[in-house]
Amino acid sequence: MSDPLPTDDFRRTDSIGVVVGALSDLRKAIIPGIAVLVGLATRDNVPMVAIPLLIVALFVLPPVTAFAKWWFRRYRTGPEDIRVESGVLAREARSVPYERIQDVSLSETLLSRLFGLVEVRFETGAGGKDDLTLAYLTKEEGARLRDLVRAQRDDDVEFAPVAQGEVEVEGTPVFAMDLKRVLLSGIFSFSLVIFAVLFAVIDQIDFLLPISIWDGDFWKSLFSEQGERIRTLGRIGQVGGAIVAVMSVIVIGMVSGVAKTLLRDYGFRLDRTEKGFRRRRGLFTRTDVVMPRHRVQAVATETGVIRRLLGWHSLSFISLASDGGKASHDVAPFARWDEIAGIAREAGIPLPEQVQWRRTSRAYWIDRAIILLPIALAALAVTIWMERWLPALIPSALVLLIVFSSSTGYLRHRHALEPDRIHARAGLLSPRTMTAPRVRLQSAQIVQGPIARLRGYATLHFGLAGGVLLFRGLPVEEARILRDAVLQSIDVVDYSALPR
């Protein structure tokens, strides 16, 4: 390899790491290896080469590959970045600028610990699997690298990790939900999950019950007994019974929704602290989450048809950090528009107020229907031809759905561009909106298929840390204008050190 940079300070990871690598490979291979050996032993006509091959695969390959990996992996701490070169045949050189390193973590496995070695991971905003890792280094070398990185960004106050629940400072309250509102919001989170839970419980304990829910005879006898009674009730009784049944399902759904919401959102309060937002909520398990203001990448609002009529909306923050498995953080699950607008303003990302919404290309929605419709129609034709009337309902429902979604798609999707923000809006009766500051976007991609090129529309996909900001079926000119506007905003300020 010819490298234009001075290579003298390239070094390898610790040589004992080879042993650790080989041993951990061996550990992974040993159980399947034994299984295969036992499998072979129980057979008669095993070719003679099989066992030596297996032994080579099990005991010779791991050390050799571990050695090769170690030999070909070099790293260097330069004036600007950390470089790692790896790969035996296919080479890969990774460069991570110090400015982009958000944290350095040292971790030990049981094996590496025996030898006093650590794995060093340099986390950047790109996150997760693409992080740079060095395995294995001595503890001293790991500490040296960590200190080196910290020293490079010494002046950066934000480097101090903000642990959840660490902040004790009371901020100014921004939003809170009293019990009445929590209960009201519960009514809108109608949920029938209780039936699934009941079913699962009965399924688990059915050995204790005299009935079996999977037994068709049980239901048959139940219906025939009860059916006899229902028949004797007369027309009014039957209708009344049906209404009572439906009502009870609705009541159960509401009650379980209220219970769920009460458990989650009881005592909901959001405070503005020095660093960002602090949210506390929960009845039995009270969670306390701090969300630094600069990590908010975008804000999203949501509502329902009835909720909107009554003036209720919800607001969430989008960031790289996850909130209990969800990518976005609920900061106001049930609030008036003024309230969520206030929170969004507090976060520095005001919601769209008096903006000029623009629409997508009509051609895109027409083409979508034209492409999808024949498939659904063909399925419908087949079912009709085979005289299967009941299955025919599925494709016909599909046809209706496609026609409906395509014809309303044009009305549902809108976007707007403001000097500092970009807004996306989807939905007619219960619109969802997403607002992202232009400078927080990471990349822009315009994609056009053959039909899109012919008909002059394109899909514009922005890279957003922790979320999706996608505009389908924009007129090409519009897509370019949006992209160029966003790129211009990005040129002005460099905020990329922020997404963390």
Next chain:
Amino acid sequence: MNDTPEDLTPLDPRHVTVLRIEALLAMVPILIGAVIAELAANLPTGVVIVPALLLTALFTFPLPKRRYRRKGYSTAMDRLRFVKGWLQRSDTVVPFGRVQHIDVKQGLVERWFGLATLVVHTAGTHNASVSVPGLSRETAVEVREAIAARIRRDTM
């Protein structure tokens, strides 16, 4: 989107050869499968092999050239732009200031020809990494240095 090919730098011409070799290597299992299928099913010679060969020829000769012609990159205005695709055309722009870290990768075939793939990683969920293949190793390193310098400059 054929209005701006002039601002784009074409990839290294050796990229065509790399694409050809990679296509050929990818077709080898299919060719072997075709031969075995013919032998096993006792079909007249050429029924499966000839179409497989034609397909290989198509993937190896005209298509790489076409794919190469549709690709282009640009580093103007401190933005990395990469355009590709014939049927599905995509045009991706990553501002240098949004790059988190950078890889210069060399596959085996690329290495024979002194080519490299530049991969930039961003913080976005979409386009978390953008690859620009078919650069000469020198160009890839140059672009990497330019991006690194920009990141350095921004934070000073």
